[in-house]
Amino acid sequence: MDDDKDTYRETAHETCIGDRMSQAIVNTRQPGRAATAAFIGTMIEWYDFYIYATAAALVFGELYFPSSDRFVSTMASFATFAVGFFARPLGGIVFGHLGDRIGRKKALMTTLMMMGAATVGVGLLPEYSKVGMLAPVLLVLLRVVQGIAVGGEWGGAVLMAGEHAPQGRRTFFASFAQLGSPAGLILSLIAFRAVTSMDKADFMSWGWRVPFLASAVLLIVGIVIRLGVNESPEFERVKESKRTAKLPIAEVLQSSWGLVLLCIGANTIGIAGVYFTNTFMIAYTTQYVGVSRSLILDCLFAVAIIQFIAQPLAAWLAERMGGARFLKCAALLAMISPYPMFMLVQSGAAVPMVIGIAIAVICMASFYSVIAGFVxxxxxxRVRYSGISLAYQVCGAIAGGLTPLVGTWLAHRYTGQWWPLAVFYTCLAGISLLCIVALDARRATHAEHAESVGAM
Structure with a gap:
């Protein structure tokens, strides 16, 4: 009997050790899984968002906002694009609250399903010629759902990757969530490049719907991948110690509103730059430079691949230089970049256009890659999901939503002149530079204060 008890104790002890070793193996794998899930999930979300942006530049003006004046149709189409950005702060607030209260993972699963359903809905939506005003109204409503979903997605993806990261690797791991943006852009450009090669009548009739309907397949892939990732360990510690905030957004606004404002400004070029060099550039080159739709999409596809390669390299370099120093350099270069970009884009030739847009995109994307981990x-x-989501999404509503509209107005107002557009881009990058300088100074002041308190 005693031998049986000893055997039981040894077996139980070995089982316990085995469970701990298995758990340790799982935990060592989780940072990679979390980074991969953040990348895949945000890639799908941004694919959905970008195909809407591309369709807004190429299709929606004619099909949902018909007018004798092409400028009016384009502005109306970009206005619906902007609506999605204005809905993003609501998504940031709602899912920031859920993410800080019940967990990052549950919030992310919900945002992914919302985005997939809304995108497929756009693909099934009848045109103005068939249902009249109901068509643009439904398009706006679906765009709002997309905006809310993206508003809740970004903060959670950044945190799931960053909070699973090994010590000292937050910047690099958080950058995987940012890498989903160029990957989603690449997928969206592939999808639209394929359908724009069709006969124009077929493309306008049903071809443009294919990229939207294909989102259903991507949705299933994203859900499967995210199910394999554990909840954020940092959030779990806060939850176990019962220190979760009751009203995270209220706490952020009460105690950190200055930080929120600075983070809104800091994100400007990372968000606005994307829609300037992609969404607006499609409309600008096709309407004012005389470039074909297929040529500009091919150029943007090449630039997106360059961006995809540049972003992880930028995150790696930032870990060695220091995040604040790297962001200052990237923002300064971004201020200069639109001038060579426009000079080369004006040629209307493929290679100069790729080089010109790539110059601006590398500077912008390097900044974008690192800013998530920094903010x-x-x-x-306890309030991190709410804080970064509010800052990023408010910036998205202002800088991202209005950039194509302002760019279109400037191009129309100063027809044949590119310098007002370049100055506009410089100002966007300058806002980010000033806010990074202020955030870095504020952080240094707080660090000095903490050291002085510790010394006492």
Whole structure:
């Protein structure tokens, strides 16, 4: 009997050790899984968002906002594009609250399903010629759902990757969530490049719907991948210690509103630059430079691949230089970049256009890659989802939503002149530079204060 008890104890002990070793293996794999899930999930979300942006530049004006004046149709189409950005802060607030209260993972699963359903809905939507005003109204409503979903997605994806990261690797791991943006752009450009090669009548009739309907397949892939990732360990510690915030957004606004404003400004070029060099550039080159739709999409596809390669390299370099120093350099270069870009784009030839747009995109994308990890570190864990989501999505509503509209107005107002557009881009990058300088100074002041308190 005693031998049986000893055997039982040994077996139980070995089982316990085995469970701990298995758990340790799982935990060592989780940072990679979390980074992969953040990348795949945001890639799908941004694919959905970008195909809408591309369709807004190429299709929606004619099909949902018909007018004798092409400028009016394009502005109306870009206005629906902007509506999605204005809905993003609502998504950031709602899912930031859920993410800080019940967990990052549950919030992310919900945003992914919302985005997939809305995107497929756009693909099934009848045109103005068939249902009249109901068509643009439904298009706007679906765009709002997309905006809410993306508003809740970004913060959670950044945190799931960053909060699973090994010590000292937050910037690099958080950049995988940012890498989903160029990957989604590449997928969206492939999809639209395929359908724009069709006969124009077929493309306008049903071809443009294919990229939207294909989102249903991507949705299933994204859900499967995210199910394999554990909840954020930093959030779990806060939850176990019962330190979760009751009203995270209220706490952020009460104690950190200055940080929120600075983070809104800091994100400007990372968000606005994407829609300037992609969404607006499609309309600008096709309407004012005389470039064909297929040529500009091919150029943007090449630039998107360059961006996809540049972003992880930028995150790696930022870990060695320091995030703040790297962001200052990237923003300064971004201020200069639109001038060579426009000079080369004006040629209307493929190679100069790729080089010109790539110059601006590399500077912008390097900044975009690093800013997520930088701003996530300025908020405490208990309100971090709400803090970074609010800052990023408010910036998205203002800078991202209005950039194509302002660009279209400037191009129309100063027809034949590109310098007002370049100055506009420089100002966007300058806002980010000033806010990064202020955030870095504020962080240094707080660090000095903490050291002085510790010394006392």
């Amino acid at each position: 996530s570190g300025v908020f405490p864990v």
